[in-house]
Amino acid sequence: MATREALLDVTARLYAEHGWRGTTTRRIAEAAGINEVTLFRQFGSKETLLLEAIQQASCEGEATRLPDVPGAMVDELVSWAVTHHGTIRSKSGIIRTCLAEWEQRPGLAPQACSGGAVAFIDLMRYFGAAQARGMIAADASIEAAGMMLINAVFMDAMTRDVMPGAQPHSPEEMITMYVELLIRGLGQPGAA
Amino acid sequence: MATREALLDVTARLYAEHGWRGTTTRRIAEAAGINEVTLFRQFGSKETLLLEAIQQASCEGEATRLPDVPGAMVDELVSWAVTHHGTIRSKSGIIRTCLAEWEQRPGLAPQACSGGAVAFIDLMRYFGAAQARGMIAADASIEAAGMMLINAVFMDAMTRDVMPGAQPHSPEEMITMYVELLIRGLGQPGAA
DNA sequence: TCTGAATGCAAGCAGGTACTTGCATTCAGA
């Protein structure tokens, strides 16, 4: 079983860096320190190995949940978003590659991004509860706020490696600014 | 010259769909309807052709500018963002691929994303002017607002092809919601 | 001690890929 685990881990890492075609079976075997033939005996084909590795890498990572009853909204949202940011960042390579290769393998991108969809649903539930309690203006567009927060966190996590030094602020600082701005926008009733 | 243009266009399209390794010289020649040898005689190598094609595709597209003197902010921002959205969307394939292959060719991603950086600078200038005129709260974080708007527009443009049907609203509707929410957040002074 | 499953190693196969060479064809401009 150790061989399987090593192969899956190495394959996911190589896929994130080099894409499907760039992840050759020879390179996988060499990086994992095992013989190429063993790879085929274990998984049958390159495709099987890659699909399993990508799925495993997409799923791992903790999913934080926002409280059922909203309290200190800024604090709760910031700490939740920071965790979510870390989860995305640890998978940023895989997500980038799956998105780029969506046209060749359409099933992978939704799988890799599923964490984001779950987070969005959780966020909408939280906003809905806050709105029901009058903590958010009744006419506020919580949908827009949710999308913007998710997108901002997602983009920050994805581009922080690609553009080093471009962001003078830490993720925590940026997220705090985002959340405070959104809460201000959601709190003021009827500007439209 | 017609041969060069055809090769560059086809190459950019294939690269957006299949990535660097997937864009083979045979495929380029076939799709362009010319002989593979001609490709090498014109560009010398696959690398030269691809770099030139990607650069050309990254640069094209109109750059709208926000007014020097902010007026009807929501209207101005929405129409500007909608144009920006269209520009990004027309290059979404190239951008996705360049981002994914950033680790192998680090120079391409910043090049493909340069339009976004320019747009962000323009937006910050506009927000700064609005703030100087008192149209935005003095303590509002225009930096956070700018990032969020750029990110939201970028993400919408990038994922609209990948997740068809996932967004019930049109780009214009989403952008309008984003802008109105942000303006509300920027207008209310001192919530922190 | 024996057995069988997992693994390693060397070699090879068929097809793809970047790129080259040699020669024939077209065709616009002098």
Added chain:
DNA sequence: TCTGAATGCAAGTACCTGCTTGCATTCAGA
């Protein structure tokens, strides 16, 4: 009419890639 540049065509080279085969080695469990 001649010339030269651009292009096409057929073939080939060296290397890569997924995958297979045959055989030797290790090693835990009966």
